[in-house]
Amino acid sequence: MNGDRVGASPHRVGGRERVTGQQQYVADIRLDDVLHVKLVTLDCARARIVSIDTTAAEQVPGVRLVMTAAGLPQPVPRFGPQFSDRPVLAVGETKYHGEPVAAVAAETKDAAEEGARLVRVDHDELPAVFTIAAALDPAAPLVQDPEIRPTDPRAGTNVLREHRFGWGDVDAAASSADVIVENTYQFPMVTHFAIEPHGFMVAPDGGGIACWSSIQHPYLLQKMLARILGLPLAKVRVFAPDPGGGFGGKQNPKLEPLLAFIALRTGRPVRLILTLDETFQSVRRTSAEIRVRTGFHADGTLAFQDIASDFLIGAYVDIADRVVSKGSYLAAGPYRVPAARIVARAILSHTTPATAFRGFGNPQVNWARESNIDEGARVLGIDHLEIRLRNLARHGEAFVPGDTPADGDWVQTVRKAAEMIGWRTPLAPGRGRGLAVGLKSGPTTGLSYSTVRLLADGSVLVYSGTSDMGQGARTIFAQIAAEELGVPLDRISVVSGDTSVVPYDQQTSASRSSVLMGTAVLFACRDIQEQVRAMAARLHGLDEANIVVERGMVRLPDRETPIVDVLRSGLGRLGGELIGNGTMRKEEDPGHPLGGTAAFFEFNCTASEVEVDEGTGEVTLVRHVTVGDVGRALNPLQVVGQDEGAAIMGLGHTLMEQIILDETGRIRNLGAIDYRIPTSKDLPLELRSASVENADGPGPYGVKGVSEGALLCVAPAVAAAVTEATGVVIRDLPLTPERVWRALAERPGPAEVSR
Amino acid sequence: MHAFAYARPATLAEALTLLEKHGPDARLLAGGTDLIVGLRQGAIRPAILIDLKRVAELRHVIDEVDGRIAISATAVMAEIENDDRVGRHFPALVEAAHVVGSVQIRNRATLAGNICNGSPAADTAPPLLVYGAVVVVAGLKGTRRVPIDDFIVGSHQVALERGELVTAIELPLPDRRLGAAYLRLTRRHGTDLASITLCCAVDEAGTTRLAYGSVGPRALLFIDESGVLADPGAPAEAKEAILERVFAEARPSPRSIRASPEYRRAMLRVLGARALRSAIERLAGG
Amino acid sequence: MVDTLPIAVTVNGRRRTLEVAVHHTLLDVLRDQLGLTGTKECCVVGECGACTVLVDGSAVNSCLVLAVEADGAEVTTVEGLATDGRLSxxxxxxxxxxxxxxxxxxxxxxxxxxxxxxxxxxxxxxxxxxxxxxxxxxxxxxxxxxxxxxxxxxxxxx
Missing domain, CATH: 1.10.150.120 ([2Fe-2S]-binding domain)
Structure with missing residues (x-):
């Protein structure tokens, strides 16, 4: 039974369903009498909608409704997690390539598609902005209607917000620095490419609605639908089947409100499963241009960090402004930095709304900062490992003055990665090694409830509103229950994905669930343990103070018995169950620049060894190592899955991924043919991951979040390795063969170097 | 995908009659790996698909007859990869067939379809050019044999008249010992459309045949009979000068998102030199 | 007008006779007509492999195979891997x-x-x-x- 408990790697909960094809994702759920919905979009980015002619579409046999903005409540409702700026359907103009202008509901998919093809949208393309420079031009067209933020002095520009963080006196520090290195780095526009395209269904449901969505935040969706539809929360039931990959892209509501209005108009269940191409048009990561000015003392210690980031967000804010602020807050890194100045701007553009994406703004700043530290190390002639060891904050050190101190032994993590890559071993000719560290704040607030029911036969139901999108949350919660209640995993079920049945959870994001929901589950189990203690006291006529209940066992003064045995005796012939409740709140801190302190930090060290084909510019990863400071691996196999998966995903934006726009803002590489992600043949020849476990996290048994760390600093590690192999420094991602080749072609010849 | 009609002729005569009747409203379906993508994207909207997979005359997949290997219009890449005779005589074609998409694609995609689709990036075009393949074209009026170099016309254009279809691609067995290699350039190590396709063969008499694609409307073939390219001892500058002329015909698209013209031109030189070296080594290695 | 044709396929060992729209793919028919939703839909252009099934033993992307093309074939999907509830x-x-x-x-x-x-x-x-x-x-x-x-x-x- 130890194989079921915390620290073991039992089979994934839901694993059997996943290998037999029985797992039901949203598109696999069939509703009777359903109407199929197809979106109508324009093949351009920003356009004025002159008129919409639905006549031909309405005549297609089987078409039941063509919904346009005119058919929605007026003014058309708007929504969004930060600003209520996204309309249910485009009103008056489209603001990005693929923004829906109408939707056709029909009896069959074929009829809906045919109808959508026949909706005629008379439109005029309008001037638009797709780059940071264009958006910042004083003459640029405004992306967002200034009415959305009437009191904001920046409402007349495309700068949504400017965030400023920092400490110390950077200018004074600059005058004492021995070396100052300043460079600008680019991070591309990339998309999530979850293998499951987004899908939504809505059905009228006894005076309210039921909604099915492949969503990470079902309770946020419930709230948003209730607000838009004017319904009480209790009349909005959200079913959230396990997403087939989320990565942040499925956090926030998108087309559910549209489907709700269609369902209410037609009185029928409606279903919209996006194509992969449409999914690309729905979500992306913020691209960024980041200028880093770093001051060093001659011994390599940092004098200051001066970082100015421009993030290109999309046409609607979604959660992207939070991505910018939270991603930039720790821009100075996990280092002792005497002075730091961080300015980050969220800049609107007529592009796909950027949203959360694994790493949440941090991969961008980690790329820039780590690369610039390497450039300084080269100038100073200091080894890349050494310069990090000299500057890393030690456990307990407040590396951001006045804020949460370093919560792990980060030096240990870095040393482990260096050892695993063989940092000090000789390199073969033509090869290079790089090493970088990544840091990200965990959640700044949290609210998770769990209910655990210990049933009469000693089996267990765990209720948790976390979305299991591959990270294996349900397995972790079951392991916690197994550990605390002493029940084998095959007698535990974890219930999730139904807001009418499962208690509230704020969200599934920021690698929070093991820590926050895990704690709620732990507390619910402890609640049951307390009840068992009372039960045992009653059964044995003992004082409760003489009884200890822990880790599945009831310890009486003279012996110990399993919890479930006490339960059986305690419930007696009538039966029943014990119900435990657990709540985990992480309160806001209004004084904190992010509205709350980090629940934990995700710290990672990545090291990479590459070989570069100097003829073609192709980069081959010979060896790649990723080490995370995880506190405690509750399920080591799942930690490996998260770490290696994040590392390979990071190789995507490092080596090959980028959304390419044409001059009118259309996505040119829409879909799987020309948007390339890593395949089994793109793996490093050797990929290894490891965890540092000091049980120093805030979650159950000392756990910290783990799901994003290994992605944070892949790019700077690989790029540094490319530099070592070739001598060229590349400051733009991805490191495509062509980009590397171009840099090599522009490399000064040996003659120039010797002059 | 829009609705269309579907026919599954059992004989070549039936297929040709259907094709004659429907003309440009018909599309031929062999493997479907390009066709169905085109249908899905709305790039083509034929009224009828004519499925060739059950045509009796096309069933003999790969045959050796009269000094040539005939590869039927229904032969898929996986069959070509695994055929000993093709592997023995035309190893660069096997190398090209092996990189057409994934296993799943190679289990469906046909050689004839790869050529008839007319993509400038078709992997099998350069080796077929190098090996002097002949396309067997059938119509109601009879059969004609078209050298592959004449068959490939331009981007998505091949020399098929109304009512004609390809029944086979024939490869004459080489009468001299050859060393050949196929190389391509992609954006990732995994499956990808190539931004350069290049095949080179040298023979024991000193002739070099080099074909390349994905850098213009169609793949191009060059034959060097000077002996310089094939000569392991010839100075690098002499070879480079010839290759420079060979690659001067490249017309890479400035609109492509896969690679810039500049990069493609440079990579032609790199891959050209590598393929040549490899072909020479293979000839020497027997 | 939608053309349909009858086809006979053996899916996971079970012989089925179906009337299918000729423009529907094997993927469409498996999921929508046979309710075999274990086979997944993602890119629908043969790039992602989520819809991979075996047709006469060969792995193919079922999004690129018309259902009519599978007439007479043996198709195996993920639902056909386990036998009598025992995993392969x-x-x-x-x-x-x-x-x-x-x-x-x-x-x-x-x-x-x-x-x-x-x-x-x-x-x-x-x-x-x-x-x-x-x-x-x-x-x-x-x-x-x-x-x-x-x-x-x-x-x-x-």
């Missing part, structure tokens, strides 16, 4: 190695692996990477998937 060695290996994360690509990975092992019972790592190169996994559990395929191959040897 490959399925067990996927569970054991933690190869399934979000799980959405897994049916396709399993079918590609099944075809690979049928053809090549003792694959090398390179063979497995090549055999599964047409199956994208964004959780990027490639290493666990590869280990699972190798483990299943070894288990079959023992």
């Amino acid at each position: 060695p490959l399925q067990n290996a996927f569970l054991e190695k933690g190869a399934a994360q979000c799980g959405f690509c897994i049916p396709g990975q399993l079918m590609a692996a099944q075809a690979l092992l049928a053809q090549n019972p003792h694959p090398t790592l390179t063979d497995v990477h090549e055999g599964l190169a047409g199956n994208l996994c964004r959780c990027a559990g490639y290493q666990q998937i590869t280990e699972a395929v190798m483990a299943a191959a070894e288990a079959a040897v023992r």
Whole structure:
């Protein structure tokens, strides 16, 4: 039974369903009498909608409704997690390539598609902005209607917000620095490419609605639908089947409100499963241009960090402004930095709304900062490992003055990665090694409830509103229950994905669930343990103070018995169950620049060894190592899955991924043919991951979040390795063969170097 | 995908009659790996698909007859990869067939379809050019044999008249010992459309045949009979000068998102030199 | 007008006679007409492999095969791997190695692996990477998937 408990790697909960094809994702759920919905979009980015002619579409046999903005409540409702700026359907103009202008509901998919093809949208393309420079031009067209933020002095520009963080006196520090290195780095526009395209269904449901969505935040969706539809929360039931990959892209509501209005108009269940191409048009990561000015003392210690980031967000804010602020807050890194100045701007553009994406703004700043530290190390002639060891904050050190101190032994993590890559071993000719560290704040607030029911036969139901999108949350919660209640995993079920049945959870994001929901589950189990203690006291006529209940066992003064045995005796012939409740709140801190302190930090060290084909510019990863400071691996196999998966995903934006726009803002590489992600043949020849476990996290048994760390600093590690192999420094991602080749072609010849 | 009609002729005569009747409203379906993508994207909207997979005359997949290997219009890449005779005589074609998409694609995609689709990036075009393949074209009026170099016309254009279809691609067995290699350039190590396709063969008499694609409307073939390219001892500058002329015909698209013209031109030189070296080594290695 | 044709296919050992729209793919028919939703839909252009099934033993992208083309064929989907509720060695290996994360690509990975092992019972790592190169996994559990395929191959040897 130890194989079921915390620290073991039992089979994934839901694993059997996943290998037999029985797992039901949203598109696999069939509703009777359903109407199929197809979106109508324009093949351009920003356009004025002159008129919409639905006549031909309405005549297609089987078409039941063509919904346009005119058919929605007026003014058309708007929504969004930060600003209520996204309309249910485009009103008056489209603001990005693929923004829906109408939707056709029909009896069959074929009829809906045919109808959508026949909706005629008379439109005029309008001037638009797709780059940071264009958006910042004083003459640029405004992306967002200034009415959305009437009191904001920046409402007349495309700068949504400017965030400023920092400490110390950077200018004074600059005058004492021995070396100052300043460079600008680019991070591309990339998309999530979850293998499951987004899908939504809505059905009228006894005076309210039921909604099915492949969503990470079902309770946020419930709230948003209730607000838009004017319904009480209790009349909005959200079913959230396990997403087939989320990565942040499925956090926030998108087309559910549209489907709700269609369902209410037609009185029928409606279903919209996006194509992969449409999914690309729905979500992306913020691209960024980041200028880093770093001051060093001659011994390599940092004098200051001066970082100015421009993030290109999309046409609607979604959660992207939070991505910018939270991603930039720790821009100075996990280092002792005497002075730091961080300015980050969220800049609107007529592009796909950027949203959360694994790493949440941090991969961008980690790329820039780590690369610039390497450039300084080269100038100073200091080894890349050494310069990090000299500057890393030690456990307990407040590396951001006045804020949460370093919560792990980060030096240990870095040393482990260096050892695993063989940092000090000789390199073969033509090869290079790089090493970088990544840091990200965990959640700044949290609210998770769990209910655990210990049933009469000693089996267990765990209720948790976390979305299991591959990270294996349900397995972790079951392991916690197994550990605390002493029940084998095959007698535990974890219930999730139904807001009418499962208690509230704020969200599934920021690698929070093991820590926050895990704690709620732990507390619910402890609640049951307390009840068992009372039960045992009653059964044995003992004082409760003489009884200890822990880790599945009831310890009486003279012996110990399993919890479930006490339960059986305690419930007696009538039966029943014990119900435990657990709540985990992480309160806001209004004084904190992010509205709350980090629940934990995700710290990672990545090291990479590459070989570069100097003829073609192709980069081959010979060896790649990723080490995370995880506190405690509750399920080591799942930690490996998260770490290696994040590392390979990071190789995507490092080596090959980028959304390419044409001059009118259309996505040119829409879909799987020309948007390339890593395949089994793109793996490093050797990929290894490891965890540092000091049980120093805030979650159950000392756990910290783990799901994003290994992605944070892949790019700077690989790029540094490319530099070592070739001598060229590349400051733009991805490191495509062509980009590397171009840099090599522009490399000064040996003659120039010797002059 | 829009609705269309579907026919599954059992004989070549039936297929040709259907094709004659429907003309440009018909599309031929062999493997479907390009066709169905085109249908899905709305790039083509034929009224009828004519499925060739059950045509009796096309069933003999790969045959050796009269000094040539005939590869039927229904032969898929996986069959070509695994055929000993093709592997023995035309190893660069096997190398090209092996990189057409994934296993799943190679289990469906046909050689004839790869050529008839007319993509400038078709992997099998350069080796077929190098090996002097002949396309067997059938119509109601009879059969004609078209050298592959004449068959490939331009981007998505091949020399098929109304009512004609390809029944086979024939490869004459080489009468001299050859060393050949196929190389391509992609954006990732995994499956990808190539931004350069290049095949080179040298023979024991000193002739070099080099074909390349994905850098213009169609793949191009060059034959060097000077002996310089094939000569392991010839100075690098002499070879480079010839290759420079060979690659001067490249017309890479400035609109492509896969690679810039500049990069493609440079990579032609790199891959050209590598393929040549490899072909020479293979000839020497027997 | 939508043209339909009758087809007879053996799906997971069971013979089925169906009337299918000729423009519907095998993927459409498996999911929508037969309710076999284990086969997944993602890119629909043959790039991701989520819809991989076996047709007469060969792994194919069912999004690129018209249902009418499968007339007379034997089709195996992920639902056909287990026998009498007992997982196949490959399925067990996927569970054991933690190869399934979000799980959405897994049916396709399993079918590609099944075809690979049928053809090549003792694959090398390179063979497995090549055999599964047409199956994208964004959780990027490639290493666990590869280990699972190798483990299943070894288990079959023992």
